[in-house]
Amino acid sequence: MKIYFRVLSYIKPYRKQLTASIVFTILYSVFNGLSVYLSIPLLDTLFAQSGLSQPIKKVQPTVETHVFAWIYNIKDNISNYFQDLLFTGTKSEILFKICFLVFLAFFLKNIFGYLQSYFLAYVEQGMIRDIRNKAYIHLHKLPMSYFKNEKTGNLISRITNDINMLQNSVSAVFLNMIREPLSILVFLLIALSISWKLTLFSLLVLPVSIGVISWIGLLIRKQTHVLQEGMAEITTTLHETITGVKIVKAFGMEEYENKKFIKQTNVFYKLIIKIQKLRNASPHITEVLSVVVGSTMIYFGGQLVLVDKTLKAAEFFGFLFSIFQMMPPIKELSSVNNRIQESAAS
Structure with a gap:
């Protein structure tokens, strides 16, 4: 791990870009979860299960004492807010507002995903450039005896291919170790709030x-x-x-x-x-x-x-969306350690 932290020390000149990438990663995870959660009122409206022809009854705060009571209380408060915001007007107006919010959630999710990837690429490529330059400068300081014992192809490979492998260490920590756990947490909370x-x-x-x-x-x-x-x-x-x-x-x-x-x-x-x-x-x-x-x-x-x-049918579909959205980040996290080890070896 000492070698790994030594590599990460090259990120210091790019602290601002890295901070921006982390912030946009958090926003990406939030809107990623919101884009799935909004499928519930959309399906609910299409299936006409909300009783849109009648006034919507507000959900009373849950007073259960089980371990997930606080999640249900948050869910009830959010449900009341969304009912006031969405389920007013005609069915066409309600459907339009839901579709617009779904579009907005997906649009912002992709915008934040792009910004997160851009700033992370800035950090990765800047770090690789600095390490490659330092390795090349160090190469000129080595004695002639070193070059007699090393193959030319090996030296070229270290400055080109091996340094490129270090890029995985940055993306593994600041992309996978931040975005994926956040995504899992967001979808898990959504699933828990449903059932x-x-x-x-x-x-x-x-x-x-x-x-x-x-x-x-x-x-x-x-x-x-x-x-x-x-x-x-x-x-x-x-x-x-x-x-x-x-x-x-x-x-x-x-x-x-x-x-x-x-x-x-x-x-x-x-x-x-x-x-x-x-x-x-x-x-x-x-x-x-x-x-x-x-x-x-x-x-x-x-x-x-x-x-x-x-459980309503719309809520059940929203639950399935949330659970299956958790699988890709879990698979990604399982490969993080291997990527870190490969980078450290390089």
Whole structure:
């Protein structure tokens, strides 16, 4: 971690841009959640479940004493505010106001998402430029003995490819470690405000599917690393053959070099086939797991809507949107540590 914090020290000249990126990340997460939450009054209006032809009854503050009572109180207050704001006028006027708010939420979400990405890219590229310049200046201070023991390709790779890998460390911390947890928190609060029972049930089912998906991703990542090593061996053989072509021809070693190269390409071919099996199976397994999770939640939630009648259909759809919006950030967080380790190694 000392190496990692040493890398992050290069961000100090870009504190203002980084602060702006973090602020816009927070705003992005808030409006991302709001864009989903607004689907509830929209669906409610389309399904005519709000009794728009009659005066809307305000929700009385909840006085339950369970652990989620404070969430329900906040929900009730927000519901009363939105009822006063939205559900006044004709059905067409109400529908127009809801559609306008949905558009505004999505518009602001994307604006803040763009600004967050722009300022973060400013920090990333500025840091990479500074490190590359410092590495190049340091290269001129090294003694001649150092260059005799190092290959030219390795030195070039360190200043080009390895420094580019450091970009992942910045995005992993200031994008994934801030945006994704905030997104998860926002959608979790929305889900809890709709139905805490359904949320707890979902939290028991979702980790299983996410764990399987992450395990498949880990296998693919390991195979990709082996694949890169195989390509490196092929590249090395090509480099040795081309640079030493006079020696190969002088000693009549063409047949030996051909067999060596064919053996390496065959190994690489088998690795490619193996990793393609995982990659091709991954989306299908993910889809099946998603359907299993979705069907289970639909059944359990349908019981609350149709049998218990403790949940409206629009609220249930909003709940499903919130839960499934949590899956991508959770998957992203599972890969953050690997990206940090790769950057530290570089």
